[in-house]
Amino acid sequence: MNILFAASEVAPFIKTGGLADVAGSLPQKLADMGHDVKVILPLYEGISQQYRDKMRFLFHWNCRLAWRTPYCGVFELREGNISYLFVDNEYYFKRAEIYGHYDDGERFAFFSRAVIETPAHLDWHPDILHCNDWETALVPIYLLEERERIWQLRGTKSVYTIHNIEYQGRYGDQIIQDLLGLHPGYMNEHMLAFHGDVNLMKGAIYAADYVTTVSPTYANELQYPFYAHGLEGVVADNRWKMRGILNGLDVGLYDPANGAGLAAPFTADDLSGKAACKRALQQAVGLREDPNVPIIACVSRLVKHKGFELVADAIHDIMGMNVQMVVLGTGEWNFEEAFRQAQAQYPGRFAARLQYSAALSTAIYGGADIFLMPSLAEPCGLSQLIAMRYGTIPVVRETGGLRDTVIPHGVFGDTGFTFANINARDMVWVLGEAVGLYHNDKEGWRVLQHNAMTKDFSWNSPAREYEDVYYQITGIPRPIEPSLEAAPVPAAEPSVQAEPEADPIQEKKPAAVKKAAVKKAAPKAEKKPAAKKSAPKAEKKSAPKKAAAKTKAETPAPAKETPAPKAEASAPVKETTAPKAEAPAPAKESPAPKAETPAPAKETPAPKAEAPAPAKETPAPKAEAPAPAKETPKSRT
Incomplete structure (x- = not known):
């Protein structure tokens, strides 16, 4: 479209x-x-x-x-x-x-x-x-x-x-x-x-x-x-x-494997290049070069709804841990001033870059270890997605898209750390958990990085959802995908469904009624040859009688059963006690004596194969009326 x-x-x-x-x-x-x-x-x-x-x-x-x-x-x-x-x-x-x-x-x-x-x-x-x-x-x-x-x-x-x-x-x-x-x-x-x-x-x-x-x-x-x-x-x-609809990410643009904007490329299975990126970041922003100290990073507009009031209030508690910190962005003057003072108070451990720089932001995503994003409200957020893409573990507040994208530590497939309350103490506590994992459990930290880097944040699924919205409101039918067109399943369905159409009817009827169904199919096939002899004359006499006593569906059946006029008069009386499902049967079963009731059980396994057999027996005289039930098995052999 x-x-x-x-x-x-x-x-x-x-x-x-x-x-x-x-x-x-x-x-x-x-x-x-x-x-x-x-x-x-x-x-x-x-x-x-x-x-x-x-x-x-x-x-x-x-x-x-x-x-x-x-x-x-x-x-x-x-x-x-x-x-x-x-x-x-x-x-x-x-x-x-x-x-x-x-x-x-x-x-x-x-x-x-x-x-x-x-x-x-x-x-x-x-x-x-x-x-x-x-x-x-x-x-x-x-x-x-x-x-x-x-x-x-x-x-x-x-x-x-x-x-x-x-x-x-x-x-x-x-x-x-x-x-x-x-x-x-x-x-x-x-x-x-x-x-x-x-x-x-x-x-x-x-x-x-x-x-x-x-x-x-x-x-x-x-x-x-x-x-x-x-x-x-x-x-x-x-x-x-x-x-x-959750936003996606341009995974081709933000890809640590190609090394664009980084000191060295790295992947989820080989993180050796991230150490070089960390060292380059420390050199670029004036932090002390130390590969064993985690770097906490913030890349954002420095405004209240991004949660920087919490960061400014807890900055000394954060720096009380064995960490380094870098902040990149511009915004409200009070936050900018708080970060300037922190840089002066913690030289070599805190770096404030009050500007916007795409090159420096890429270096921070690639070289930092922890990404802090304590937003009060965040519609979706792309920074946490980019950070995870580069193996930088996010610490976020559970709101908006942050809640939808960051799986908290301890949950299967975890990709980061989260806290719920708008509270600086809660933020510092969760940051402490992240720093503790970094220092004390290197293997667990690597698993967390691998989960974050391999999670799918591409536009494949979101774009499909937008497509659904477009097709819904325009009424344009979605085109059938080639993979669905080539599937063999639809072609096989008709043959599978052919038997169930007949089976439910036969399963509900007793054995005698199943035999009637077999004989009913045979006369339909005999309409052309049966027209040579007495069948047309009998139709004029017997059909009106049965139309008065039975339903309209039974009218074609008497044309083939007319050779037994006397037996038909009494047989319907016996058949009236049968359930409704047996209504079409009496017209064909009326000449058969009660002793024949077990015989149809042998004929039921081959309902369609027996259909032509009665056609050969119909010209027989009246005395041979019960014979077809016994002779049909021989004709099959």
Whole structure:
């Protein structure tokens, strides 16, 4: 199917967080599965020249945004089997930072309008519009407006993914017409209204055909005020179309075996290269070179909801252990200052790098021993996945995707350590357990590393789940896989089912009735030869009599049993006491005496083989009526 994936950042072109990693790897996996995928994002100033040189200009038009008609250009960059579309407008996107501007609402409203109008200029029909977070929250709403106006969007369905519900795109209600170009009815109907303001994420949740979150646990947590940030009621209203799908990881990009960005490559079965990576990390950040001391690492934005209040409060307790520690990231000034002071107080044991560096983060993942991630709330988290991929054991709080991905120590298949309460003492206690295992049980530590490194965090399963969502809301049937088409099982099923169709009927009847069933099959085959003699005349006389006493199903049987008119008159009286299952039998068994009842038991093993035998005996005179039961065994020999 055709999929248009819209995101405000996409790796490797521009990145500030986990959204870029998802937008860079999920579309690639969907394209590898055979879908026609296009990814659309703004053309920021921060996109490097090496990518700009590969772009080609497609077209431009004046985009309609309320009363404005700003210029909108589209550039394309082809990478493998994906088309990346860059929306160009220097007034909105030629800025040093991606987010944090006073007019972010207008900037991303323009981008959302560009997403909706681009398919018409491409003359390409997307089956799915997949948008992400508040920056593209207006896309499902605009789709409601334009679905019937733009024929390329007819039948298009929208999927909205919540990566972090804390950022909702909330603005004053005066923007509804002047900035967004929407009817005030969206406020009156409460699709966008939120305590008197406009809430773009709320509108997207209601307007989208399906809503996903980035982990199953996070989807459940959003029902509670602590995690939902005021939208718990909205989530409850839309639970029927919401689902948590765990994020995957680009295992080709994050692979210690290829040694990219590392001092030496290593694998789950050969960890010798990790020692070289550890030594290189200690040299790079100014830690004392000591291969026997575990390094605790943090790579994150230094903000409260990431749990750094717990780290700042317990920093002296942590450094009281025989450990080293390195912190990489930027954020709130109080946390940055706490880590600067710790570096001064513990020289050679604590390193604070208050910056963002992709190269240094890779070196930390590869060289550290323990990865600390005490988030208060974590929708999914990719850092713990990357750490496990590099054999760095995570210590995390049980929330969101951290709970879904880290199996606590002591459980079968364990990959790390976890704690549940938002408490610095609990965090320090679990860190102590991890440090103790590192020092006292080298073999157990190696098993933990091996489990973490070999766990499957690829996009294979998550992409399949997104496919299920796409097929469900569009109604497009999933194509049958070649492996299923070649399976021999369906071809063998008819022959297996052929016998059960006859067996249930025969098993319910007694032996005498089974014989009747055999004889009933024979007259049907004899219709053509039996028409030569007296059978037609008998049909006119006997069939009406039996139609009055028996059911309609017995009408064809008398045509073959007519040679015994007197015996048939009395026989039905004896047969009336039989169960309902024997109703069709009397017409054929009426001439047989009671002594013949055990004989049919011999005929039952070959119901189909006996069918032609009675055809040879039918011309016999009346006195020979009981004979067929005795002669049929001889004919078989």
